[in-house]
Amino acid sequence: MSIDPDMKASIALTRFGLGAKPGELAAARADPTGYLKAQIRPAGADQPQGDLKSGAAHFNEVRDYQLMRRQDKADGLDPVKHAQKTIRESAQPEFLSRAQLACQTDAGFRERWTLFWCNHFTVAAKNLPTAVEVGPFEREAIRPHVFGRFEDLLAASTMHPGMLLYLDQVQSVGPHSLFATTRGFGYGGGGKLSGLNENLAREILELHTLGVGSGYTQADVTEFARALTGWSVQGENRGAGRFASAGEPGEFTFREALHEPGARHIFGKTYDEDGVAQAGAVLHDVAGSPATAQHLATKIARHFVADDPPPALVARLKSTYLDTDGRLDRVAETLIDSPEAWAPEQRKFKTPYEFLVSSYRALNLAPDDFTRFGPVLTSLGQQPFNAPSPKGWAEDAQAWAAPDAIVKRMGWSEAYAAATAPVMSEPMQIAQNALGAQLTPPVSLAVSRAESRPEALAILLMSPEFQRR
Amino acid sequence: MTRPLDLTRRSALLAAAGAGVSISFLGRSAYAAAEGDLARRKLVVIICRGAMDGLSVSPPVGDPNYKPLRGEIAIGGFDQADGALKLDDTFGLHPKLTTIHALALKGQARIAPAVATPDRARSHFEAQDLLENGSPVVYGASSGWLNRAMEALGPRKIEAISVGAQAPLILRGKIQAASWSPGGYKDRDSRLPGILADLYAHDPLLGPALASGLETEAMAKVATSAMGSESAMNPAATPAATSMSMASPAPSGDYAQQVRQAQAQVGRQGAVAARALGTTLAHFMTEPNGPQIAAISIDGFDTHANQGAAEGQLANRLAYLDAVIDGLQSGLGPEWSNTVVVAATEFGRTAHVNGTRGTDHGTASTALIAGGALKPGGIVGDWPTLAQGRLFEARDTAPTLDMRGLFKGVLAEQLGVDRRALDTVVFPDSAGVAPVAGIVA
Numbered sequence: 001m002s003i004d005p006d007m008k009a010s011i012a013l014t015r016f017g018l019g020a021k022p023g024e025l026a027a028a029r030a031d032p033t034g035y036l037k038a039q040i041r042p043a044g045a046d047q048p049q050g051d052l053k054s055g056a057a058h059f060n061e062v063r064d065y066q067l068m069r070r071q072d073k074a075d076g077l078d079p080v081k082h083a084q085k086t087i088r089e090s091a092q093p094e095f096l097s098r099a100q101l102a103c104q105t106d107a108g109f110r111e112r113w114t115l116f117w118c119n120h121f122t123v124a125a126k127n128l129p130t131a132v133e134v135g136p137f138e139r140e141a142i143r144p145h146v147f148g149r150f151e152d153l154l155a156a157s158t159m160h161p162g163m164l165l166y167l168d169q170v171q172s173v174g175p176h177s178l179f180a181t182t183r184g185f186g187y188g189g190g191g192k193l194s195g196l197n198e199n200l201a202r203e204i205l206e207l208h209t210l211g212v213g214s215g216y217t218q219a220d221v222t223e224f225a226r227a228l229t230g231w232s233v234q235g236e237n238r239g240a241g242r243f244a245s246a247g248e249p250g251e252f253t254f255r256e257a258l259h260e261p262g263a264r265h266i267f268g269k270t271y272d273e274d275g276v277a278q279a280g281a282v283l284h285d286v287a288g289s290p291a292t293a294q295h296l297a298t299k300i301a302r303h304f305v306a307d308d309p310p311p312a313l314v315a316r317l318k319s320t321y322l323d324t325d326g327r328l329d330r331v332a333e334t335l336i337d338s339p340e341a342w343a344p345e346q347r348k349f350k351t352p353y354e355f356l357v358s359s360y361r362a363l364n365l366a367p368d369d370f371t372r373f374g375p376v377l378t379s380l381g382q383q384p385f386n387a388p389s390p391k392g393w394a395e396d397a398q399a400w401a402a403p404d405a406i407v408k409r410m411g412w413s414e415a416y417a418a419a420t421a422p423v424m425s426e427p428m429q430i431a432q433n434a435l436g437a438q439l440t441p442p443v444s445l446a447v448s449r450a451e452s453r454p455e456a457l458a459i460l461l462m463s464p465e466f467q468r469r
Numbered sequence: 470m471t472r473p474l475d476l477t478r479r480s481a482l483l484a485a486a487g488a489g490v491s492i493s494f495l496g497r498s499a500y501a502a503a504e505g506d507l508a509r510r511k512l513v514v515i516i517c518r519g520a521m522d523g524l525s526v527s528p529p530v531g532d533p534n535y536k537p538l539r540g541e542i543a544i545g546g547f548d549q550a551d552g553a554l555k556l557d558d559t560f561g562l563h564p565k566l567t568t569i570h571a572l573a574l575k576g577q578a579r580i581a582p583a584v585a586t587p588d589r590a591r592s593h594f595e596a597q598d599l600l601e602n603g604s605p606v607v608y609g610a611s612s613g614w615l616n617r618a619m620e621a622l623g624p625r626k627i628e629a630i631s632v633g634a635q636a637p638l639i640l641r642g643k644i645q646a647a648s649w650s651p652g653g654y655k656d657r658d659s660r661l662p663g664i665l666a667d668l669y670a671h672d673p674l675l676g677p678a679l680a681s682g683l684e685t686e687a688m689a690k691v692a693t694s695a696m697g698s699e700s701a702m703n704p705a706a707t708p709a710a711t712s713m714s715m716a717s718p719a720p721s722g723d724y725a726q727q728v729r730q731a732q733a734q735v736g737r738q739g740a741v742a743a744r745a746l747g748t749t750l751a752h753f754m755t756e757p758n759g760p761q762i763a764a765i766s767i768d769g770f771d772t773h774a775n776q777g778a779a780e781g782q783l784a785n786r787l788a789y790l791d792a793v794i795d796g797l798q799s800g801l802g803p804e805w806s807n808t809v810v811v812a813a814t815e816f817g818r819t820a821h822v823n824g825t826r827g828t829d830h831g832t833a834s835t836a837l838i839a840g841g842a843l844k845p846g847g848i849v850g851d852w853p854t855l856a857q858g859r860l861f862e863a864r865d866t867a868p869t870l871d872m873r874g875l876f877k878g879v880l881a882e883q884l885g886v887d888r889r890a891l892d893t894v895v896f897p898d899s900a901g902v903a904p905v906a907g908i909v910a
Contacts, residue, residue, distance in 0.1 A: 171824070195823055195824020197825045197827070197829070198823075212590060212594065218862065381650075391593070394635065400635065402635055402636035403636075403646075403647055403679070404633075404682055406675060407683060410662065410679075451660070455664075458661055464668060464672050
């Protein structure tokens with residue numbers, strides 16, 4: 001079945017990309033698949049622009065702040081207010097510049113592909129130290145690797161302070177490690193407990209790689225957690241003095257003193273490597289597992305094509321993954337070359353972030369003020385940098401199309417249309433630029449009959465075809 | 470824009486759109502009223518996400534193994550300041566659960582201390598799916614058991630509502646449920662809702678959602694004005710907001726005391742919002758022909774590190790839960806006597822404290838059952854004890870009661886859902902799981 005070239009251009013921009021900016025449909029029309037493939041590049045994703053600090057710098061700031069807080073307390077300042085101020089000053093510009101990139105980029109597929117991996121490896125703002133690490137985590141661990149090998153992406157994610165803090169890995173101590181068995185520390189005394197925390201180990205297997213139900217056991221999780229002991233961040237208090245390890249403050253460090261000695265037995269295989277290489281070998285093995293290929297292929301197909309993805313597409317993505325040793329650029333090309341991904345029917349409902357970004361793109365605008373952009377996302381159910389769990393944001397339409405959410409999208413559309421009225425061009429032209437062949441006659445008619453430009457734009461943004469992709 | 474809602478106009482628009490949902494709260498009159506007793510019965514299900522620690526919700530301080538297993542995160546004994554609130558010789562309630570304790574003393578709250586879904590994989594996401602879809606196997610159903618229970622009662626007999634920006638699985642399914650979160654749709658003069666209702670006329674996803682959302686907004690206006698408080702309209706009151714935990718840095722060294730104070734302060738603010746949320750929901754439910762079924766999600770129970778005891782991370786979430794129930798009870802007024810509230814979680818946590826003053830994923834946990842419609846009684850289900858030989862896989866509270874049995878008992882006795890529907894449609898392939906009897910008076 002051949003698809004109309006105008007429809008194919010619309011699909012390239014809306015389903016694979018983040019929504020069409022004015023002029024993009026025309027640019028993609030001659031060769032939509034080539035247009036998308038040209039966005040795949042070894043250097044990985046684009047980087048949000050602005051004066052953004054590294055994860056290490058943020059980590060060190062939080063530590064300095066925590067040290068200062070004792071003084072603040074004596075001065076009568078409120079530590080909670082101070083903490084919130086710190087979050088405001090660092091995480092907000094970070095999120096805003098990320099949203100600006102999404103609204104302005106000419107490589108919408110590259111950014112959608114990147115946001116998929118950011119959500120796959122969710123780090124969320126569960127407390128102050130993680131709140132400032134989400135942006136750096138995405139920039140430093142995810143973006144450089146999105147078109148490389150999955151194994152490298154997995155390693156970068158697992159070693160980043162953001163992930164190590166978010167899933168409590170920095171607190172995990174081998175029960176028989178030097179630290180735990182040294183008098184005055186660990187179990188030995190000083191009133192400090194120390195032991196395993198299996199959170200990161202479990203979520204790597206369940207969410208990042210093999211997938212739930214793929215056959216690993218509680219014993220595998222616990223053994224993997226033992227293998228991961230010592231994976232930490234330089235500057236955590238347990239690395240002081242005699243337990244010191246190499247590395248710059250705020251960056252990954254391996255603490256031999258916290259590492260559980262001995263070989264580990266995981267998935268029936270013995271891992272007798274020393275130190276950091278032990279969990280590294282486990283990560284290598286799980287990255288190459290067919291279960292991981294199946295899990296990732298299913299998630300990619302679900303994100304790009306349908307909540308209930310076509311099995312043939314999943315099988316093809318899986319096969320590319322296994323044939324190329326997990327090369328994500330090849331997997332992306334396979335996705336673009338798959339006919340299932342080009343079916344005209346729109347089967348994906350936009351998340352709040354996707355809806356807002358595509359609304360800005362339709363007018364060639366970008367948000368310039370976090371205090372107006374962030375709270376909207378929160379009210380639509382997608383609080384900035386704060387996914388509700390390590391599983392990330394929901395993928396399915398049912399989760400986002402709740403009655404309350406639709407009413408709130410409607411309210412935002414009206415406010416956005418009213419605010420942008422002074423810079424708005426002809427609404428019908430905006431509709432054609434944004435949707436092209438996806439624009440249906442009833443919506444076209446409703447837009448043309450609107451009693452004002454803002455009303456016309458609000459109708460377009462809330463139309464069934466603009467809410468979907 | 471303060472002029473009154475033009476409900477007649479809106480209702481007409483929506484009905485004309487043929488959106489699949491005839492107007493419910495305000496346009497529908499006959500159905501529920503005709504059902505006599507059922508028309509008054511109310512059920513609220515609170516899903517506590519992240520694996521709520523049953524051994525802190527209802528600490529078995531009389532169990533000799535409790536204190537040694539829990540160490541510094543153990544809740545104190547009945548005689549201690551900040552200790553457990555006594556239920557019987559074995560069990561107390563967490564000191565933050567003061568509302569629930571007061572209800573328990575009146576025979577209006579009970580605990581099921583060792584309840585679990587059929588899941589044993591200790592995955593939050595699988596287990597939450599089972600908790601909400603009622604299936605015995607993962608991915609066994611794509612709709613929620615509460616929705617199928619409504620379907621089993623007959624079409625459009627009763628209404629349901631969820632609170633929060635996202636629709637929870639438990640209420641998804643063939644029956645369109647309303648949803649609401651604080652922060653309303655303001656522009657009452659707009660033509661847009663009517664135009665969209667037309668455009669959504671044949672859209673099975675957006676049509677019913679918009680219709681339901683607009684009805685609920687109309688209800689919210691009435692319900693929140695009845696409260697006489699703007700606090701419920703504050704976005705911070707939504708249970709989905711996790712800003713509470715954002716402001717609670719992990720304690721280290723000498724900061725622990727400061728952090729505890731900060732957490733307590735944040736917890737108090739959260740409790741005010743939570744109570745307002747419960748009150749607002751209660752007002753929805755007491756409107757004529759308002760929803761009789763409601764679902765609320767509360768997250769933040771995944772306490773792997775620095776869980777706290779009488780104060781701290783988990784204590785704040787329990788205070789939030791207690792305040793929601795407090796708000797519900799006061800908002801429902803006399804209707805409380807027709808109400809059952811069930812609070813449940815996907816699984817419990819390890820019996821042992823872990824190496825980071827927290828607990829890892831476990832198996833059985835505590836479900837709370839409250840309401841004026843309750844039949845007084847002791848614990849629901851058996852207590853397996855925490856003796857080493859009795860722990861599940863030598864680490865978790867062992868399950869003695871299938872969560873589905875508890876839900877089936879509540880649905881049977883509170884809403885009159887028949888056994889055959891419970892065994893097959895509402896909880897597929899569950900004939901072997903008997904409904905717990907004697908929960909509702």
